[in-house]
Amino acid sequence: MQLNRSLRIFSSSHATAFVAFVVAYLIAIQYFRVVSAPDPSSLFLDPERRYEQKYSLVRVKEADDFIARAWKEPELAKASAKPFLCVGVPTVQRDGARYFKTLMGSMIDGLSDRERSEIFFMPFIANVDPNVHEAFNEPWLANVADRILTYETVSDEDRERLRFLEDPTGHVQKALFDYTYSMQGCLNTTAPYMLILEDDVISMDGWYSRTKAGLKAMEAKPEYHDSTYLRLFYNQGLQGWNSEFWPYYVFYSILWELFLITVIYLLHRNSPAAARFLTPRTILVILFICSPASVALYFAAGRVTVYPLRNGISKMNSYGCCSQAFVFPREQVPPLIDFFNEVKVGFRDSLIEEYSDNRSMTRWALTPSVFQHIGTRSSKSVGSKNDQDVGAKNRWNWHFEAFNSEKLHKEHLALIASEINQGFTPDEK
Numbered sequence: 001m002q003l004n005r006s007l008r009i010f011s012s013s014h015a016t017a018f019v020a021f022v023v024a025y026l027i028a029i030q031y032f033r034v035v036s037a038p039d040p041s042s043l044f045l046d047p048e049r050r051y052e053q054k055y056s057l058v059r060v061k062e063a064d065d066f067i068a069r070a071w072k073e074p075e076l077a078k079a080s081a082k083p084f085l086c087v088g089v090p091t092v093q094r095d096g097a098r099y100f101k102t103l104m105g106s107m108i109d110g111l112s113d114r115e116r117s118e119i120f121f122m123p124f125i126a127n128v129d130p131n132v133h134e135a136f137n138e139p140w141l142a143n144v145a146d147r148i149l150t151y152e153t154v155s156d157e158d159r160e161r162l163r164f165l166e167d168p169t170g171h172v173q174k175a176l177f178d179y180t181y182s183m184q185g186c187l188n189t190t191a192p193y194m195l196i197l198e199d200d201v202i203s204m205d206g207w208y209s210r211t212k213a214g215l216k217a218m219e220a221k222p223e224y225h226d227s228t229y230l231r232l233f234y235n236q237g238l239q240g241w242n243s244e245f246w247p248y249y250v251f252y253s254i255l256w257e258l259f260l261i262t263v264i265y266l267l268h269r270n271s272p273a274a275a276r277f278l279t280p281r282t283i284l285v286i287l288f289i290c291s292p293a294s295v296a297l298y299f300a301a302g303r304v305t306v307y308p309l310r311n312g313i314s315k316m317n318s319y320g321c322c323s324q325a326f327v328f329p330r331e332q333v334p335p336l337i338d339f340f341n342e343v344k345v346g347f348r349d350s351l352i353e354e355y356s357d358n359r360s361m362t363r364w365a366l367t368p369s370v371f372q373h374i375g376t377r378s379s380k381s382v383g384s385k386n387d388q389d390v391g392a393k394n395r396w397n398w399h400f401e402a403f404n405s406e407k408l409h410k411e412h413l414a415l416i417a418s419e420i421n422q423g424f425t426p427d428e429k
Helices: 002-010 013-035 055-070 099-108 113-117 139-144 156-165 168-187 207-219 243-270 272-277 280-301 330-343 348-358 385-393 405-421
Strands: 085-091 119-125 193-197 201-203 227-231 312-315 325-329 362-367 371-373
Touching: 013 272, 013 280, 055 099, 055 139, 055 201, 055 371, 055 405, 085 099, 085 168, 085 207, 099 119, 099 139, 099 201, 099 207, 113 119, 119 168, 156 168, 168 193, 168 330, 168 348, 193 330, 207 227, 207 312, 207 362, 227 330, 227 348, 243 272, 243 280, 325 330, 330 348, 348 362
Parallel strands: 085 119, 085 193, 227 362
Antiparallel strands: 193 325, 201 371, 227 325, 312 362
């Protein structure tokens, strides 16, 4: 008798629905264990996969192969007289790491002649004695660059001051000066946009076409003339469920519960079949077990997983980090240089944010990021060596690693073909 009653309960529509929910919930957990494994904002984060290199390893090889060819090819294409983008890369010698070489290769490898003509590459050897830098006297650098910027043209007085700042205690001040000097170098070109990069990043195949599209989208925004930059890399480790926004999370969770109550009420009122199913006990189970469990799983999955930024450009006035890849409109560079010269010392990313906040300026980010931070050896000379290298590694965008090399290459070739079909020839400048 008791067995029959238990079987009837188990086979009831309510029990079947609850079992189905539990099964679906367990499947969802397994799903998020896979897709959220690299997400630092997820409870399913797998530390071994957080910094897993996939596409970046492929791109590093492509970039290094290009540089190997560039050693022997002095007749590589260069920028036209009216470039669209100036690329400044302040770089200092890093013992035991050759990130700069790889960065330059990744940016130029695969560019069409037209794309290359629109970009003025101006790497900046920021050691006071440029011969200290391994790349300075290597032939590939002159072959790929439009101009190599150094401190050899500054006054003797400035050179002595910079040599003094090369001491570890002056690193922060010199790094800011290097950044400013690179910006000024780009300002001396005619390019309407200036991309200033750190030297330990790598670009995707087709980075320029996506960057140009992002800049065109930024130009169409009402806030364009009050925009500081377009960010081409951001650290997804800062894009999680930030605690200061907990009132919003509570509000939307309550809103979800109210939505469920409204749906249940309407179904109960307008559908006899639903009214028979939605008994008081069933409603309590839905509202106080199923719904909270679903909300908890949503947050556990991680914000980057369940609520990623849409592709294209988005406002990012906070939680961007760091200064790996900023594109500045030309008109924004002179006042920013003046600000740097006024403050003289500080971390450039923090100062740029302070400058923007004080002037209520908008900052934009391009999604997906077209650059990845690959440096695990910091150039900073402050703090312990272990802290420096851990901090360098923690700057990561795991969506970059999801790129497919073959697919990107085909997309880029299709874009180049469309340029040719529109009347461009390789001799056109």
